Amino acid sequence: MNESASPALVPLRQSWPPALVARYRAAGYWRGETLPGVLRERATRFADDIAVVGGEVRLSYAALWQEAGRIGAGLLARGLVPGDRVVVQLGNTPAFVTVVCGLFRAGLIPVYALPAHRITEVRHVLDKAQARGYIAADRQDGFDYRVLARELQALLPALQHVLIVGDAAEFGAVDSLQGDAALLPPDPDPQSVAFLQLSGGSTGLSKLIPRTHDDYIYSFRASNEICGITRDSVYMVALPAAHNFPMSSPGFLGALYAGARVVMSPGPGPDAAFPLIARERVTCVGLVPPLALLWAQAAAATAHDLGSLQVLQVGGAKLVPEAARRVIDSLGCRLQQVFGMAEGLVNYTRLHDPLDVVVGTQGRPISPDDEVLVVDDHGHPVAEGGIGHLLTRGPYTIRAYHNDPAANARSFTEDGYYRTGDMVQQLPGGYLVVRGRAGDHINRAGEKISAEEIEDHLLAHAEVFDAAVVSMPDAFLGERSCAFVIAHGTPPTAASLKAWVRGRGLAAFKVPDQVVFVEAFGTTAVGKISRRELRAQLRERYLEQTGEPR
Numbered sequence: 001m002n003e004s005a006s007p008a009l010v011p012l013r014q015s016w017p018p019a020l021v022a023r024y025r026a027a028g029y030w031r032g033e034t035l036p037g038v039l040r041e042r043a044t045r046f047a048d049d050i051a052v053v054g055g056e057v058r059l060s061y062a063a064l065w066q067e068a069g070r071i072g073a074g075l076l077a078r079g080l081v082p083g084d085r086v087v088v089q090l091g092n093t094p095a096f097v098t099v100v101c102g103l104f105r106a107g108l109i110p111v112y113a114l115p116a117h118r119i120t121e122v123r124h125v126l127d128k129a130q131a132r133g134y135i136a137a138d139r140q141d142g143f144d145y146r147v148l149a150r151e152l153q154a155l156l157p158a159l160q161h162v163l164i165v166g167d168a169a170e171f172g173a174v175d176s177l178q179g180d181a182a183l184l185p186p187d188p189d190p191q192s193v194a195f196l197q198l199s200g201g202s203t204g205l206s207k208l209i210p211r212t213h214d215d216y217i218y219s220f221r222a223s224n225e226i227c228g229i230t231r232d233s234v235y236m237v238a239l240p241a242a243h244n245f246p247m248s249s250p251g252f253l254g255a256l257y258a259g260a261r262v263v264m265s266p267g268p269g270p271d272a273a274f275p276l277i278a279r280e281r282v283t284c285v286g287l288v289p290p291l292a293l294l295w296a297q298a299a300a301a302t303a304h305d306l307g308s309l310q311v312l313q314v315g316g317a318k319l320v321p322e323a324a325r326r327v328i329d330s331l332g333c334r335l336q337q338v339f340g341m342a343e344g345l346v347n348y349t350r351l352h353d354p355l356d357v358v359v360g361t362q363g364r365p366i367s368p369d370d371e372v373l374v375v376d377d378h379g380h381p382v383a384e385g386g387i388g389h390l391l392t393r394g395p396y397t398i399r400a401y402h403n404d405p406a407a408n409a410r411s412f413t414e415d416g417y418y419r420t421g422d423m424v425q426q427l428p429g430g431y432l433v434v435r436g437r438a439g440d441h442i443n444r445a446g447e448k449i450s451a452e453e454i455e456d457h458l459l460a461h462a463e464v465f466d467a468a469v470v471s472m473p474d475a476f477l478g479e480r481s482c483a484f485v486i487a488h489g490t491p492p493t494a495a496s497l498k499a500w501v502r503g504r505g506l507a508a509f510k511v512p513d514q515v516v517f518v519e520a521f522g523t524t525a526v527g528k529i530s531r532r533e534l535r536a537q538l539r540e541r542y543l544e545q546t547g548e549p550r
Contacts, residue, residue, distance in 0.1 A: 071102025074177025082107030086133035138166030288446035316446025344397025
């Protein structure tokens with residue numbers, strides 16, 4: 001046996017019980033469509049319509065199909081084979097769409113990483129997915145991804161193929177890929193895994209979420225109907241395109257399914273987005289709450305015509321009623337609240353819901369077959385209107401993470417319900433009101449941060465004896481991260497500790513927003529306390545001492 005050989009690939013699977021498969025097919029949710037099949041059909045039906053806009057690039061549906069074929073064939077010509085996993089770390093440019101569509105055409109499996117991720121997160125994703133390929137931009141927002149690629153190749157011998165959009169240096173250039181399109185594989189099994197998304201990582205680094213063609217296409221096809229996306233729509237991707245929200249709720253994939261136009265905004269702020277809205281006559285966009293409030297503020301003074309905007313979706317974190325009213329008043333378009341997760345379940349307020357429902361709830365599920373349970377700490381259903389843990393299963397909610405038995409044991413019940421980690425209240429009509437998170441998970445402007453992960457990094461510092469990372473309410477971010485730290489001797493400065501975390505190769509949004517040095521942590525009467533209880537106690541004590549609003 002060759003001990004240096006790479007370990008066998010863990011198969012990509014996502015399966016539902018046969019009875020549910022039959023039920024979802026009979027109901028018309030799963031139609032046997034595939035992502036490359038959809039792209040091919042749209043390229044024929046809407047050949048000359050503009051599919052994707054970004055910068056100076058304007059791609060028709062026919063050109064998108066051809067460019068995806070060039071990229072896909074070129075990747076196979078370089079030695080990748082159908083079924084290989086390829087991590088994609090690209091910003092909001094047309095290249096994100098063409099590369100992902102090229103991977104679909106080649107039968108390769110995209111694994112989505114955020115542009116903000118750094119060596120720690122990307123290495124974990126590459127390793128967990130057993131990826132052989134990595135595709136990134138040359139530079140974005142002052143960061144050189146070629147430097148990151150060199151580090152990754154030095155650490156991971158299995159990473160054999162690095163492709164760069166832009167100046168590729170010693171790596172392969174996406175722009176120069178060439179191959180024989182006749183060698184592209186036939187369409188895959190609709191029940192096969194199409195790609196891997198990343199979870200929010202409630203305990204440590206992200207888990208991998210396998211989504212199938214059947215389940216994912218249903219989610220954005222049904223979202224199109226709920227969100228009013230048609231061939232006449234112009235959908236803007238303002239949030240990072242690798243997130244589930246701008247990908248499928250209805251996202252750019254929903255827009256392409258409808259034959260609509262996708263506009264890639266290089267950034268989510270008003271300075272980048274407002275000129276594009278005016279130029280392209282954007283009709284729909286999704287934002288997280290802090291950005292929605294920023295847009296509402298900027299709209300009052302902008303010289304750009306935002307009159308084409310019909311629907312502003314807000315999701316990723318809870319939008320409180322007062323903020324919702326401010327957004328509606330300032331932007332003058334319909335507001336749609338979106339509450340969902342990359343693992344599946346997505347809830348929307350409907351476009352013609354009464355105002356009190358739109359501002360006061362986070363919507364109701366997409367599907368009649370989305371099964372929702374609200375339970376207490378012991379798994380028993382709460383009384384009607386009570387607050388409890390949200391569990392769900394349905395035609396587009398996964399039944400297992402990839403290659404993670406421990407996470408699967410924690411996250412799924414024996415009968416296939418996904419434990420979302422959200423605390424909710426269910427109102428008549430199935431509408432949900434989000435009441436917080438059950439776990440040690442910080443939702444900072446829509447980015448999910450594991451308290452445990454950041455604590456581990458802080459504890460690696462020589463002058464840190466112990467650390468507890470806690471969510472704090474924040475009027476702008478929704479929640480901010482606060483690290484309570486017990487030092488060894490003289491405490492380091494808060495700035496140096498933040499720099500330490502940043503230097504550990506983490507995304508910038510994971511660096512604690514606040515550092516508070518304390519002499520000791522509280523304990524229970526018997527001297528023992530869980531980390532979750534400790535965090536809750538520290539949070540409450542700090543809010544009481546400072547008088548900050550809850």
